[in-house]
Amino acid sequence: MNRDRRAFLAAGAAVALLGASAARADTKIIDVVIEARKVVGDDVARVTQGDAVTLRWSTDEAVSVHLHGYDLKLSIAPDVPTEMTFEAFAAGRFPVTSHGFGGHDHDDEEVVLLYLEVHPR
Amino acid sequence: MRGHLLSGLAALVAGIVGLVGATPAWAHGFGARYDLPIPLWLYLLGAGGAVAVSFVIVALMARRTPGLHGYARLDLRRWALGRALTHAATLNAVRLIAVAVFLLIIVAGLFGTQSPTRNFAPTMVWVIWWVGLAFVCALVGNLWALVNPWRILFAWAEAGYRAATGGHELAGRLAYPRGLGMVPAIILFLVFAWLELVWRGGEVPRSLACAIIAYSAVTWAGMAAFGREIWLRHGEAFDIAFGLLARFAPTEVRVTNTALCETCGSGACGHGAHGAQEHRDCVDCYDCASRAAPDARQFNLRPWTVGLLSHAPVPWTMLVFILLMLATVSFDGIKETPAWTGLMDGIFGTQALAPLLFGLHDLTGNVMATLQTLALVVLPTVFLIVYMLFAWMMAAAAGPSDAEPVSAGQVARLFVLSLIPIALAYHLAHYISFLLLAGQLIIPLVSDPFGFGWDLFGTADYRLDIAVVNARMVWYTAVAAIVVGHMVAVYLAHIAAMRVYADTRRALRGQIPVLALMVGYTTLSLWILSQPIVKSSAG
Numbered sequence: 001m002n003r004d005r006r007a008f009l010a011a012g013a014a015v016a017l018l019g020a021s022a023a024r025a026d027t028k029i030i031d032v033v034i035e036a037r038k039v040v041g042d043d044v045a046r047v048t049q050g051d052a053v054t055l056r057w058s059t060d061e062a063v064s065v066h067l068h069g070y071d072l073k074l075s076i077a078p079d080v081p082t083e084m085t086f087e088a089f090a091a092g093r094f095p096v097t098s099h100g101f102g103g104h105d106h107d108d109e110e111v112v113l114l115y116l117e118v119h120p121r
Numbered sequence: 122m123r124g125h126l127l128s129g130l131a132a133l134v135a136g137i138v139g140l141v142g143a144t145p146a147w148a149h150g151f152g153a154r155y156d157l158p159i160p161l162w163l164y165l166l167g168a169g170g171a172v173a174v175s176f177v178i179v180a181l182m183a184r185r186t187p188g189l190h191g192y193a194r195l196d197l198r199r200w201a202l203g204r205a206l207t208h209a210a211t212l213n214a215v216r217l218i219a220v221a222v223f224l225l226i227i228v229a230g231l232f233g234t235q236s237p238t239r240n241f242a243p244t245m246v247w248v249i250w251w252v253g254l255a256f257v258c259a260l261v262g263n264l265w266a267l268v269n270p271w272r273i274l275f276a277w278a279e280a281g282y283r284a285a286t287g288g289h290e291l292a293g294r295l296a297y298p299r300g301l302g303m304v305p306a307i308i309l310f311l312v313f314a315w316l317e318l319v320w321r322g323g324e325v326p327r328s329l330a331c332a333i334i335a336y337s338a339v340t341w342a343g344m345a346a347f348g349r350e351i352w353l354r355h356g357e358a359f360d361i362a363f364g365l366l367a368r369f370a371p372t373e374v375r376v377t378n379t380a381l382c383e384t385c386g387s388g389a390c391g392h393g394a395h396g397a398q399e400h401r402d403c404v405d406c407y408d409c410a411s412r413a414a415p416d417a418r419q420f421n422l423r424p425w426t427v428g429l430l431s432h433a434p435v436p437w438t439m440l441v442f443i444l445l446m447l448a449t450v451s452f453d454g455i456k457e458t459p460a461w462t463g464l465m466d467g468i469f470g471t472q473a474l475a476p477l478l479f480g481l482h483d484l485t486g487n488v489m490a491t492l493q494t495l496a497l498v499v500l501p502t503v504f505l506i507v508y509m510l511f512a513w514m515m516a517a518a519a520g521p522s523d524a525e526p527v528s529a530g531q532v533a534r535l536f537v538l539s540l541i542p543i544a545l546a547y548h549l550a551h552y553i554s555f556l557l558l559a560g561q562l563i564i565p566l567v568s569d570p571f572g573f574g575w576d577l578f579g580t581a582d583y584r585l586d587i588a589v590v591n592a593r594m595v596w597y598t599a600v601a602a603i604v605v606g607h608m609v610a611v612y613l614a615h616i617a618a619m620r621v622y623a624d625t626r627r628a629l630r631g632q633i634p635v636l637a638l639m640v641g642y643t644t645l646s647l648w649i650l651s652q653p654i655v656k657s658s659a660g
Contacts, residue, residue, distance in 0.1 A: 044653075046463035049592075069155045069587045092593035093653060112656050117157060120592040 013046045025050040029104040032114060034076075037101055039114050046117045055084040055116075063101045067116060069094040091120040148438050154654055155587065156554045159596045164651040166199040167600040171607040171643045175636050178611050179629065194375075195422040207420045212267060219268035225570055230330025234572030240326040241570035244562040246333075247323070252552045253560065258363045259545050262372030265363035266407045271340045272360070275349050293348030293386070297355060302438030305343065305356035307445060309336070311497070313358055318456065319493045348406040350386035361439075362446060364405070368428030368538070369545055374410045376403040378417035385409050406427075426609050429541055431617055434534030443537050444508055447544045447642075448501035453553055454649035456493065456502075461657050465492065508540075509533055512640040519622055519631030527621055535621055536635055539613035543639060546606020547646035550599035554590045599650055607643040611636065 028051045033040040047053050057065065057074065058081045066073045067084065069092060076082045096114040159167075197203030205211060222245070230242035237243045257264050266272075275292070282291035285599065313336075322328030343352040351376075353360045376382075386408045403409045405428070410418055435443075455461050468474060469488075478488050485491045512533035517528065561583070568581040575581065614635045621626040 026131060068153055071562065090155075090588035092587065093157050094155050095153070109647075115653070115655075117653075119157065 025052060027052045027054070029054045029056060031056045031058070034061070034063065034098075034113065037061065037063075037098070037111075041115070044115045044117055046119065047088050049088055049118050049120050051088045051118075053086055053088050053116075055096075057082050057084065061102055064099040065096055065113060067094060067096045068097060088116075088118045091118045096117050131245070133318055136233035147254055153559070154555050155558065156595065157592050157655065158520065158653045159600060159647075159650045161651065163596055164647050165602055167647045168640075168644045170604045171647075172504060172640050174604060174608045175611045175640060178608060179615055179632060179636070182562050182612070182615055192424050193438060194373075194419075196419045197372075197422055198418070198420050202421060202588040207418075215267060216273045220270050220273055223270035223274075227330045227333055229570045230326040230333070233570065235326055236572060237324040237326065239566075239569070240327040241566045242329050243324050243561065244566055246308050246329060247317070248556065248559045249563055251317070254363065255366055255548060256552075259366040259369045259549075261653065262370045262404065263364060263367035263374075265359065265367075266374075266405075269353075269357070269360060271337060271344070271357065272349065272353060275341060275344050279349065292345045293351065293461045295346045297347040297351045301355070302436050302442060303355050303560055304362060304438055304440050305352075306358045306361050307438060307442050309339065309356065309447055310358040310362065310442065310449075311501075314445075314452075315494060315497055318449065318453055319490050321490075331374055354387045361442060365538075365541060367405070367442060369426055369542060370428065371423055371425050373404055373419075373421045373423050374407065375419040375421055375426065376406065376413040376417055378408045378413055379403055381409045381417075382406070402452065426542065426613060429538045429613055431535050431538045432620075434531050435537060437530075440534050440537045441505065443541065444504045445501045447540060448504040449497070450548055450551075451504075451645065451649070452497060452500050454547075454646075454652075456496070457656075458649060458652040458656045459655050460652070465489070468492065469521070508537070510640070511634045512536065514634040515631045516632055519627045522595075532621070532631075535617050536614055539610050539617055539635075540639070540642065542609040542613065543603075543642050543646065546602045547649075549602045549606075550650055553598060554595045557590045558585065558587065561588060561589070600647070603643060603646055610639050614639070
């Protein structure tokens with residue numbers, strides 16, 4: 001009986017914890033628009049650690065983007081919105097750089113398009 | 122004798138300039154940092170804490186002068202572990218490893234793959250050695266004095282030469298010009314700071330290896346001309362830099378047989394070498410320590426920071442070297458702030474400056490690098506001017522006294538060591554997350570140092586864990602380190618003041634400017650930490 005009660009309490013606590021952490025993790029969808037090789041508007045995207053993040057990219061020129069740290073890469077074609085989805089498990093300030101605008105693969109110059117700030121809880 | 126030095130330096134500069142032109146731009150920048158700026162409330166809390174702490178310390182200790190008459194020490198050689206650690210066999214094994222790593226850096230740099238993150242050299246040099254070893258030296262003890270490959274290899278060469286020629290000395294035929302002081306080290310450190318902060322070749326393995334070879338040539342030429350220990354104390358920038366940081370450390374090497382100092386190769390030990398004045402023992406002179414009999418040698422645990430207590434004014438050239446170190450550490454942070462990039466964008470966007478910038482471009486090929494080089498010279502000069510101004514104010518605030526005239530110059534040379542804890546704390550705060558993140562690169566690199574696809578230890582596939590640092594912990598650690606560093610600096614300055622001025626009231630008055638200077642310097646450090654790191658768009 002005693003053992004059952006303890007198991008019950010433990011299970012309850014686990015459910016509560018899971019529920020709490022699930023409730024705290026938000027889903028963040030952020031639209032990022034590239035025009036004339038620059039991001040329109042604020043060049044910092046802010047999310048909270050643990051969030052499920054979707055960066056929805058659209059561009060007026062073919063480009064590859066690279067989210068450093070998380071090391072995610074994505075090729076975007078003009079006028080085809082493309083999504084980059086990940087869980088923001090690590091806090092920090094991560095640059096997103098562009099590579100090869102207009103389909104030039106040998107474009108070495110690394111330009112920061114956007115900073116992703118993942119703030120700690 | 123100056124000819125040797127100058128030709129060596131000229132060769133170094135020529136070598137570096139030759140390399141710059143051939144430096145490709147890498148798509149994936151080496152040494153990326155992902156730290157979040159500290160939030161405003163924490164920045165204000167830290168700055169306020171620094172101010173409060175300053176006054177509390179001075180008020181509490183107004184009439185006390187701890188640390189003036191020696192300090193508690195514990196000889197670690199008392200225990201078997203301490204003796205084993207300082208045993209000649211252990212030390213030689215460590216030296217052997219150090220030389221092997223040194224050679225691996227050069228060979229990997231020259232012949233390995235040229236990707237900065239897949240070659241052993243850049244990570245080992247910039248992250249593990251420059252950042253990591255600085256932490257070890259300051260927090261544990263002067264490991265560099267033991268593992269300095271230039272010292273080790275030259276000592277081996279000397280021993281070999283002596284054996285081959287029946288006792289003839291390899292080095293030190295020329296008398297080092299006393300008036301020169303640490304000028305060679307200042308020049309070399311400035312060149313190094315430029316390589317670290319401005320030069321993009323620093324992350325290119327081959328260029329880095331070439332720079333190391335050039336520095337080795339200069340160092341060994343200096344050692345051969347003037348003697349190994351003389352050059353280490355006046356021209357080997359890193360021996361001096363790590364040595365200064367290690368004064369903070371809780372360990373020391375002490376030789377109780379001061380007769381040895383008469384024949385010390387450095388020529389400087391026992392006469393103004395730090396700590397040596399107290400009991401006339403020889404402290405942290407590695408030349409004497411290596412020659413001393415085992416029973417005259419101690420490896421002591423000591424209170425933190427006592428190595429920074431200044432007993433006599435430091436030489437002028439050391440003052441300049443210290444301020445140069447402080448300024449370059451700050452510049453590393455400043456050049457990544459939005460304010461700096463804003464300034465650069467402003468300069469580039471100003472029509473009136475356009476002809477000048479085009480002229481610079483034609484002259485140097487890279488305007489951004491030219492401006493940063495300029496800043497690297499201007500900022501230490503500004504630090505020096507501001508510091509001298511405050512030294513003058515201190516001397517003026519303390520007031521004149523017939524019994525003990527203390528000039529602004531003497532004040533400057535007495536108090537400069539007390540600034541080191543602030544620089545150290547900033548260094549720790551600025552680099553802790555970088556060391557934990559970028560330092561992980563060394564894990565795959567030890568298995569595949571050349572980037573040839575080897576897997577010697579089964580760690581080649583290790584991927585960076587970007588979640589290893591807790592952002593909140595890093596913030597608190599950084600601000601706590603800065604406030605504690607500031608506290609220590611104020612404490613050291615207080616003791617220095619009590620030493621200089623016999624009259625307590627004059628000592629307290631004299632401290633007001635130094636407190637203001639320290640609060641300003643600490644606030645600058647905190648401000649840099651509160652700024653988001655940005656990459657220069659014009660780079």
